[in-house]
Amino acid sequence: MAETAARPPAPRGLSDRLSDLLWSRQGLLVLLLILPPALWLGIIYLGALFALLAQSFFAIDPFSGLIKYEFTLRTYGELFRAANLDIILRTVLMAGSVTLAAALIGFPVAYYAARYARGKWKALFYLGVMLPLWSSYLVKVYSWKLILAKEGILSWLFETLHLTWLLDAYLSLPVVGGNSLSVSWTGTFLVFLYVWLPFMILPTQAALERVPPSMLEASGDLGARPGQTFRHVLLPLALPGIVAGSIFTFSLTLGDYIIPQIVGTSARMIGQAVYQFQGTAGNIPLAAAFAVVPILIMGVYLYIAKRMGAFDAL
Amino acid sequence: MTSAIAFRQVSRHYGTVQAVDAVDLEVAEGEFFAMLGPSGSGKTTCLRLIAGFERPTFGEIEIFGRPSSAVPPYRRPVNTVFQDYALFPHLNVRDNVAYGLMIAGAGKAERHRSAEEALAMVALPGYADRRPSALSGGQRQRVALARALVNKPKVLLLDEPLGALDLKLREQMQVELKSLQRQLGITFVFVTHDQGEALSMADRVAVFNEGRIQQIGRPQDIYDRPQTPFVADFVGSSNVLPPEMVERLTGRRVHASLRPEAVRLQPCGHLARVVEQAFMGAVTRLTLDMDGQRLSLLLPKGEDAPEKGATVQIGWDEDALHPMEPRDG
Numbered sequence: 001m002a003e004t005a006a007r008p009p010a011p012r013g014l015s016d017r018l019s020d021l022l023w024s025r026q027g028l029l030v031l032l033l034i035l036p037p038a039l040w041l042g043i044i045y046l047g048a049l050f051a052l053l054a055q056s057f058f059a060i061d062p063f064s065g066l067i068k069y070e071f072t073l074r075t076y077g078e079l080f081r082a083a084n085l086d087i088i089l090r091t092v093l094m095a096g097s098v099t100l101a102a103a104l105i106g107f108p109v110a111y112y113a114a115r116y117a118r119g120k121w122k123a124l125f126y127l128g129v130m131l132p133l134w135s136s137y138l139v140k141v142y143s144w145k146l147i148l149a150k151e152g153i154l155s156w157l158f159e160t161l162h163l164t165w166l167l168d169a170y171l172s173l174p175v176v177g178g179n180s181l182s183v184s185w186t187g188t189f190l191v192f193l194y195v196w197l198p199f200m201i202l203p204t205q206a207a208l209e210r211v212p213p214s215m216l217e218a219s220g221d222l223g224a225r226p227g228q229t230f231r232h233v234l235l236p237l238a239l240p241g242i243v244a245g246s247i248f249t250f251s252l253t254l255g256d257y258i259i260p261q262i263v264g265t266s267a268r269m270i271g272q273a274v275y276q277f278q279g280t281a282g283n284i285p286l287a288a289a290f291a292v293v294p295i296l297i298m299g300v301y302l303y304i305a306k307r308m309g310a311f312d313a314l
Numbered sequence: 315m316t317s318a319i320a321f322r323q324v325s326r327h328y329g330t331v332q333a334v335d336a337v338d339l340e341v342a343e344g345e346f347f348a349m350l351g352p353s354g355s356g357k358t359t360c361l362r363l364i365a366g367f368e369r370p371t372f373g374e375i376e377i378f379g380r381p382s383s384a385v386p387p388y389r390r391p392v393n394t395v396f397q398d399y400a401l402f403p404h405l406n407v408r409d410n411v412a413y414g415l416m417i418a419g420a421g422k423a424e425r426h427r428s429a430e431e432a433l434a435m436v437a438l439p440g441y442a443d444r445r446p447s448a449l450s451g452g453q454r455q456r457v458a459l460a461r462a463l464v465n466k467p468k469v470l471l472l473d474e475p476l477g478a479l480d481l482k483l484r485e486q487m488q489v490e491l492k493s494l495q496r497q498l499g500i501t502f503v504f505v506t507h508d509q510g511e512a513l514s515m516a517d518r519v520a521v522f523n524e525g526r527i528q529q530i531g532r533p534q535d536i537y538d539r540p541q542t543p544f545v546a547d548f549v550g551s552s553n554v555l556p557p558e559m560v561e562r563l564t565g566r567r568v569h570a571s572l573r574p575e576a577v578r579l580q581p582c583g584h585l586a587r588v589v590e591q592a593f594m595g596a597v598t599r600l601t602l603d604m605d606g607q608r609l610s611l612l613l614p615k616g617e618d619a620p621e622k623g624a625t626v627q628i629g630w631d632e633d634a635l636h637p638m639e640p641r642d643g
């Protein structure tokens with residue numbers, strides 16, 4: 001009797017058999033789980049990327065305006081024309097400054113949240129960082145246009161503080177200035193910074209959260225002043241998070257075409273160039289070649305970050 | 315001679331919690347001093363007060379006679395071995411050990427030589443290029459020790475450094491730490507909740523409970539002459555007899571401590587019933603009931619252990635019963 005009681009019950013029904021099968025062949029379960037996302041990434045994402053790459057190796061026939069499906073590097077050659085190089089350089093500079101500013105502003109916020117905020121303050125931090133992400137991107141950008149416009153909130157503030165001369169002096173500067181903040185590079189920069197800042201703060205905060213407090217105490221215990229502890233311990237350990245954040249801010253700025261269209265000067269950035277070449281200009285090969293540029297830049301960026309040891313603490 | 319560390323009425327409060335409550339203690343130079351107590355007794359907070367990670371709410375801590383409340387951790391002549399070792403994961407073992415020297419501005423060659431020496435001292439030569447993540451718990455512990463010692467501190471603070479090691483390794487490290495301390499002549503302040511560790515290693519032990527020091531003394535004194543029921547129970551799990559029973563036995567109405575190993579079975583003595591019997595290797599622990607009072611008795615291996623439920627007769631030498639003065643406050 002005891003023997004029959006100890007024997008495992010026979011599988012009942014299809015779902016029992018299926019569970020038994022998946023339990024005994026764990027590789028099968030992993031395969032089933034990974035297959036749909038792998039197909040999605042493999043076919044839809046990589047496929048689209050490949051199609052894009054392929055397009056960039058074709059060229060427009062200058063007479064008919066039609067795409068000639070023959071391999072050529074002529075389209076890439078066009079990227080090196082002065083006007084197009086300007087677009088690339090301008091975009092990279094903008095993405096670089098936005099990333100740098102986001103890191104500088106984001107770090108103290110992330111540090112406070114990771115080290116000091118507890119309970120409801122932590123909830124408030126998450127709310128404060130995430131709340132802007134909940135509202136529409138377009139609404140935020142247009143609100144900034146109102147803030148930065150000639151008759152906008154900022155110029156009113158400067159006027160009230162009797163500092164209009166300061167704003168005017170700033171706007172008269174070359175490159176960063178302009179008729180008003182909303183049609184200047186400063187305006188574009190501010191809006192980019194605002195819109196992408198959460199993407200810098202959250203990974204930085206996650207990285208700082210993983211640094212045990214005893215690590216910082218140990219550094220101080222071994223004679224390091226707070227500044228030295230920051231440089232030799234805190235920053236290296238937070239760097240993977242900062243780099244992750246900078247990948248977001250950098251690549252999002254590189255590819256965006258809406259913000260510079262609404263706020264800023266008439267000079268174009270890469271995203272706008274892609275948008276125009278594939279749309280009104282009908283030059284899909286050149287649009288594709290332009291789209292490859294951010295991919296290359298990000299590749300170089302990640303390579304440098306890796307060489308500098310940004311991922312050593314992972 | 316000034317003492318290495320002196321606490322003058324030191325308190326540390328967190329809100330309404332008094333983690334450390336009016337502690338006075340002195341640690342002599344070159345001494346191996348243990349702070350013993352259960353978790354939450356304030357012993358680790360005392361260590362952090364010496365290191366400078368916490369500041370006293372009241373009172374003053376003197377390090378070599380110098381008041382230290384205004385001295386930040388990075389200017390104190392003490393180094394700490396952390397409970398979780400706190401090795402820097404982005405640096406290899408050599409750079410971890412040489413961190414203090416790098417901060418002090420030593421040259422690369424000197425740093426590397428000193429680091430190698432320190433690693434040899436803790437019996438870890440040849441591990442300099444590894445990452446801390448590639449080391450075992452015992453090896454990390456040694457790296458943490460080398461990292462602290464390489465700076466030649468006047469006082470070494472150890473926060474439960476052996477807590478994460480298995481029994482065998484722990485016993486080995488106890489011996490090594492003790493001989494290292496003798497060899498270097500540095501003052502060691504050692505925090506532990508393991509009474510065996512404190513008794514076997516320390517020159518003097520301070521027993522903590524609820525933020526206060528219960529007793530300070532040599533290990534033998536703490537063990538043989540506990541001053542409070544807490545010390546008697548925590549150090550060596552002594553039998554603490556209530557005043558009523560001690561009055562019947564000796565005439566004095568105080569708590570008394572009776573070591574389990576001092577109680578023996580004898581043909582004629584106090585009647586007691588065996589409640590529990592536990593085999594512990596070298597000894598067998600009997601839990602007895604004597605007039606409603608629980609008593610432990612350690613029976614050496616080889617003696618016949620009475621069955622559970624049996625009635626036995628027990629006795630002890632007169633001076634084994636150690637009366638404790640009622641605790642003030």
